[in-house]
Amino acid sequence: MRLFLLPISTRRTLIYCERIAQDPNAPRTIADRATSKVNETWISWERKEKGWQKTLTNWGNKVLRQIPFEEWGLKTIPSLTDKRKEMWLSGKSKMEVLYPGLYLESSKVPTILKALATERQALHRRKLYWSLIGLPITAPFALVPVIPNIPFFYLAFRAYSHWKALAGSKHLQFLIENKALRHSPSPALDQAYTAGLMYRTREISRNSPAPTREEAQRVAKLVQEQTNGGSEDVMLLQGWNGKLLAERFKLPEMEVEIERAVEQVEKSIKAKEELMEEKREIERAAEKAKREAKGTIKAK
Template sequence: MRLFLLPISTRRSLIYCEKLHDKAPADRSIYDKVTIKANETWVAWEKDEKAIGNWKKKVTFYGNQALKRIPYEEWGLKTIPALTQKRKQDIIDGKIKYEVMFPGLYLPKERVPGILEKLAKDRQNMHRSKLMWSVIIMPFTAPFMLIPVIPNLPFFYVLYRAWSHWKALTGSQHLEFLLKHNLPKPAPSPILDEVYTAGLMYPTRAISRAAPNPTREQAKSVSQVVHQQTNNETEDVMVLQRWNGKLIAEQFKLPEMEVEIERAVEQVEKSIKTKEKLLEEKLEQEKATGKNGERAKDALPDHILERIHEQAEHVAEEAGKNKEGADKPRDKASS
């Protein structure tokens, strides 16, 4: 099983567990079936425009805003499966291999065990306490069942938060059990070093895709600039861009990872610095491999920049066509 320890900034990291292969429908437990059904219902509500007062879309909109406020640490722990007796025995017997992948240039290997231990232990009491309170509160949401048409949303929200805290708690317990058995094994990833460096060297995903892969020397230069920006480890510096989550997810063929990274980056950005300071640091990182103060993108050959420009124009043109197609039914209905 692969775990990913992804530094969002020089002091904060996201843990992500590679999702196990989906079970065949016949092998799914009741828990699996309920979870899948809940996800399908939520997606259907997001698209439903026929409900009275458009209440389903409104519920999902405000619900998604509330979900964004759940700490990224909780989301990360929830990706780690519960520690079943069979899995526990397999770990003791050495039948399952666990490794934790991380960008070695942006996260020193010697810090990995400490970060994992902190993620595993620090939040257990909090999740246990909030799980208990969520269960206690549930009966008090019963009167909302009397509201016609609309489901008992307070009950389902409290139920979801109870489930979420339970998932994060079991995930942290799984991680703690691994650490007690000297697992997972740290595995510095050159691929992650490369993707992180590209995200810091270039200002956009499109340029990062079109540009040549960063060399090892460039990666070291950028990581040194990041270290200098921490002012001897006294300041927190962003090392991951929101748009870079998609590129990391694509490299490891884990599409679900993208949203976890984007959420974590957004939360950390809001908490550590002003937008002006972040832009200043990002510009300095982009200049790390340039000459005479130029940014990495300015050193790209003209044919690459032209290709990026053409791709941007194509995307804008497609977006315009889609908007025009979406507007036509409304125009026709109003005429």
């Protein structure tokens, strides 16, 4: 089991935990069976050409894209079981944390990990409670014929999602507090990030030679200069680069996590830029009005 710290931009970072291969002969839990059934049903509804199932999945996918990528990332970290706790406390094993050392300073890694582990715990705990409170309130909608009880299932999903994120954050916090993490800057991640910044498309990146260490260092330095001393947030990953990263580490589930995170961070940066531009326009207008007022006073 490994953790990946993947900076989406110079200020926002995705955490992703490599999933442990499940023993096909091991008994499946009730949660596993329920999740599998829901996924199968959702996929079958997505494939329909029209109807309320298709409309529902289209709406649902839009809602899912709005869930913060930090929550999705924490959900990839498994719950802290007694067996795992014993393993970490024994000191015989540590969880490796891979990150692109050229694009994420090693000195910042502990701070980022601690923030990811602790900052959202109160939020997930509060929203978990509210989702659970809402379940019995929405239960009577099951009496509506034909259409499933969408409000109930949505709140059930959000409760499960917040519980998973909270459990993942607590596991991460335990690893930090018990010094059970091994930080490992990854040259492979440096190379993948550099390729995503050097080339414009996935196809060009696939067909081009891998960036050298010198090229990676030069690109990383250019990115740092673009931040204007850390005051600007600069994108480090492209959406199309998620697939290449996932392929490189043979983790297909990583692709959708990266794509979702990139989409959200890009929107956030764009919104901030538009807000700053609006603020500058207001300031310019105020300055112009001030000058005109002074000119009018002098004329009198």
